[in-house]
Amino acid sequence: MESIQNPANFRKLASRISKKKPILALKAGRSAAGASAASSHTGSLAGADKAANALLGQSGVIREYSLKNLFATAKVFANCPIPKGDRVAIITNSGGPGIMATDAVCEYGMQMAKISDATKDKLRSFLPSAASVKNPIDMIASAPIEHYKQTLETVIADENVDMIMVIYLPFLGLKDIDVAKAVMEIKAQYPQKPVIGVFMTKSEFFTALSDMDVNMPFFMYAEEAADGFNRLNQQRKWIERPEGTIMKYDVDYKRAQEIIAKSINEGREQLTTRESIDVLDAYGIRVCKSGFAKSEDEAVSIADSIGYPVVMKMTSKTTSHKTDVGGVRVNIQSAEQLRAEYQDLIAKLTEKGLLEGLEGVIIQEMVKGSREMVCGIATDPQYGPMMMFGLGGVFIEVMKDVTFRIAPLTDMDAKDMIKSVKAYKLLQGARGTTPAQMEQIEETLLRLSQLVSDFKFIDELDINPLLISEKTGEGIAVDGRIKVRMKEAQEALGYHCENGVCACSF
Ligand SMILES: Nc1ncnc2c1ncn2[C@@H]1O[C@H](COP(=O)(O)OP(=O)(O)OP(=O)(O)O)[C@@H](O)[C@H]1O
Ligand SMILES: [Mg+2]
Numbered sequence: 424m425e426s427i428q429n430p431a432n433f434r435k436l437a438s439r440i441s442k443k444k445p446i447l448a449l450k451a452g453r454s455a456a457g458a459s460a461a462s463s464h465t466g467s468l469a470g471a472d473k474a475a476n477a478l479l480g481q482s483g484v485i486r487e488y489s490l491k492n493l494f495a496t497a498k499v500f501a502n503c504p505i506p507k508g509d510r511v512a513i514i515t516n517s518g519g520p521g522i523m524a525t526d527a528v529c530e531y532g533m534q535m536a537k538i539s540d541a542t543k544d545k546l547r548s549f550l551p552s553a554a555s556v557k558n559p560i561d562m563i564a565s566a567p568i569e570h571y572k573q574t575l576e577t578v579i580a581d582e583n584v585d586m587i588m589v590i591y592l593p594f595l596g597l598k599d600i601d602v603a604k605a606v607m608e609i610k611a612q613y614p615q616k617p618v619i620g621v622f623m624t625k626s627e628f629f630t631a632l633s634d635m636d637v638n639m640p641f642f643m644y645a646e647e648a649a650d651g652f653n654r655l656n657q658q659r660k661w662i663e664r665p666e667g668t669i670m671k672y673d674v675d676y677k678r679a680q681e682i683i684a685k686s687i688n689e690g691r692e693q694l695t696t697r698e699s700i701d702v703l704d705a706y707g708i709r710v711c712k713s714g715f716a717k718s719e720d721e722a723v724s725i726a727d728s729i730g731y732p733v734v735m736k737m738t739s740k741t742t743s744h745k746t747d748v749g750g751v752r753v754n755i756q757s758a759e760q761l762r763a764e765y766q767d768l769i770a771k772l773t774e775k776g777l778l779e780g781l782e783g784v785i786i787q788e789m790v791k792g793s794r795e796m797v798c799g800i801a802t803d804p805q806y807g808p809m810m811m812f813g814l815g816g817v818f819i820e821v822m823k824d825v826t827f828r829i830a831p832l833t834d835m836d837a838k839d840m841i842k843s844v845k846a847y848k849l850l851q852g853a854r855g856t857t858p859a860q861m862e863q864i865e866e867t868l869l870r871l872s873q874l875v876s877d878f879k880f881i882d883e884l885d886i887n888p889l890l891i892s893e894k895t896g897e898g899i900a901v902d903g904r905i906k907v908r909m910k911e912a913q914e915a916l917g918y919h920c921e922n923g924v925c926a927c928s929f
Contacts, residue, residue, distance in 0.1 A: 424450050427478065430806045430829065434482045438666075441483030445500050445658045448484050449493045450475055474806035477827040481836060483661040485654055492650070498640045499651035500658075503617035508585040509656045510536035512578050513559035515590035516566040520623060520645055521559035524588055527649035533656055535559075536584040545577045564594055568605045575606060579613045586655065588648045590621040599628045603641065610639050617655055619648040667833030670869045676877060678705040683878065683907065684916050684927040689740070692882075692909050695782055696745065697738040699903035703886065706874045708867055710900045711790050711890075717783040719765045723758050725786040732756050732789040734901070735764055737772070741780025743904055746817065748777060754789055761786075790901055792893045794849050794856065797825065798868055799885030800875050802908075808875045810836075812868060814846040815888040832872040837865040850891065857896045864889070864898045880911035 427433045437446055452472070479486045487493040511528045513535075515521035525535060535558050538546075546556040550570060555561040560578065562570050571589070578584055591602050599622055610618045620641040622628055632641055642648050679702045686694045694702065697715055704710045714725035715738070726733045737750035745751050749771050752764040765784065772778045797815030802808050810832055813825025826843045828836045841847060841864055852858035867889065875881050883906040889898040912918075916927035 424448055425452055426805065427475065430478055434478060434829065437479075437482035437484055442662055445654075446482075446484045447487055447493055447496055447500070448479055449487050449490060450479070471803055471805060473827045474803035474809050474829065477809060478806055478829045481828055485657060495642070495647060495650065496654045499617075499619070499654055502638060502640045503619070503651070503655055504615055505659050505662065506585040506617050506652075506655055507659075509533040509652075509659070510583060510585045511588060511652055512536045512538065512581070512584040512586070513588045513590065514562065514571075514574050514578060515559055515592075516562050516564055516571075516594065517590065517592040518561050520590050520592065520621070521561055524590060524621070524645035524649060525559055527646045528588075528652065531649060531653040531656075533649075533652060536581070538578070539581050539583050542577055542581040542583075546574060549573055564592070566594070568597065568602055571602055572605050572609050575609045575618070576612075579609065579616055579618070584616070586617045586619075586652050588619050588621060588645065588652070590623070590645060592623050599624045600631055603628075603632065607638050614638075617652070619651050621645045621648045665835060667835030669831045669833055670866075670873070672707055672866075672870055672873060674707050674870070674873065674877075675705040679874070679878070680916070680929060683905075683912065684929065687907070687909070687912050687916060687918060688926045690909075691740055692906055692912075693743055694905040694907075695738045695740055696736065696743075696903060697782060697785055699884075699905040700785070700900065702874070702905060703900050703903050706870050708870050708886070708900055709863065709897055710903075712788040714786050715783055716786055719762055722765055722784055722786055723761055726755070726758065726761050729786060729788050733761065734787045734789050735761065735768070735784050736787070736902075737768060738782045738785050739777070739780040740782060742777055745902075748772070748775060787901060790890045790892055790899050792890045792899075794846075794859070794891040795888030796846065796850075796864070796891065796898060797885060797887040798871060798889055798898075799887070800830065800871060800881060800883060801827075802882050808879070808881070810840070810868060810872055810875075811885070812840045813844045814849075815886075819887060830872045831876050832869055834865065834869065837868040837872075840868060841865060857891075857893050859891045859898065860896045867898055867900075878907075878912075878915070880908045880915055882906045882908045 487496055511533055513521055513524045538558050543556040550562055554563050562574055575589060579587060589606050606620055618639045620639060622641055682698050682701050686698055700710050712729050716722035716725050733755050735752045735755060736745055742748055755761050755764055795816035797813055797819055799811040800808050801811060806829055808830040810828045810830050811825050814822050824845045826840050828840055841861060850859040885904050886900045887902055890901050892899055916929045918927045
């Protein structure tokens, strides 16, 4: 495919069909498009291909990246049932390829099956003493056809085994095709378990096979067979995965609408930091304790009520990335320090000519936590709003540990998102940190998804960082950035002019 004309429809249909029949797709055209003019973190990381990738994944479509792999996977699905689990047994007549196959299986996160004692005893009864009956099962190089048959028959009956790879390296006196026929004969008696043959032999063997009726796939290399098992396993997990629901939370829609309308009325596509955080708050997203101040004295009195240490950050109608202009002051310990920082901030902004857009400053509680995540929304011109989650903070563009899903999110999507980033390990509590409240973070993503469903004209949004509190493990939004598409927003909010006064009237 080159593109998906109607993404919503595609998702609906494909996710239903793929539960019954695997869908494989090869999508061409991976270059990013439409990422220009992206002022937010989410925007600059999201290209069209990421959107397509998210959509395919959420629809249960198995994506391949080359024609070669597309055909290989098709061959696997055409000749294998869906396994009951991910425990792989490897039968081989050569140690090295058995080990390589083991590596490939493990690197996909599948398990090496634990062969039962009864199976091992049975294998020992006919295999030579030099053979290894532990998985990978090494019958040694001299294994005759009869051993292939007996070993496969024994292993395939083991309840601890879900999938079997049969490796064959040419041995003097054996005909490749005879070995393959013998293996297929046993396979025919056990149609419920996937078996893949790895025949490290001449290409003539594969030519001969192509004229035959086969009941299992054959490849030249173990890695290809592991790829195949991984695809089967992916399909199994998709079938077993609950469908998930799109949540509807009780939110303060009206308040969010009013905040956005104010920005529209003033002709601003980009909401200020304060407005953005207030919209998040209206949607029940956990934001940090904070207050808005227009003067030094106000700042001090808010800080007194919040309690030190505090953070002071500018909120402006013209400047969105605050750190770049020295607009964020963290860990302020006292009223004196706050006053000094306030004066310094105003002086710096004056110097840079940035005072004009300044609304004031936000005084926030200083959230203790070293883990900074990011959640956001980006809009793809074709696929629409897309959710982002991953490792945040100031190095987000460098680390690129983020994942995308098309909105609206189901609860299952939100769970998947959190688990699919590398930083998941950090959230679980690496190195003695407080384990993050996963469900609360999931809910944050779901509430954001609801926000963009309600206000379809939101073009970009990010919470960076969503700080993981060391005290409670909660994800707390300490920063927010929202941008809308002006024309659409005006239409949706009934913007019109009367007697020279233009305003929204919803
Ligand atoms: N309330 C807070 N508690 C603790 N740390 C904070 C708080 N607010 C900000 N920080 C720290 O300061 C950094 C920058 O703050 P913030 O995200 O508000 O500014 P920014 O200029 O928008 O940054 P960016 O442009 O990179 O998103 C955060 O990544 C975080 O490390
Ligand atoms: Mg930020």
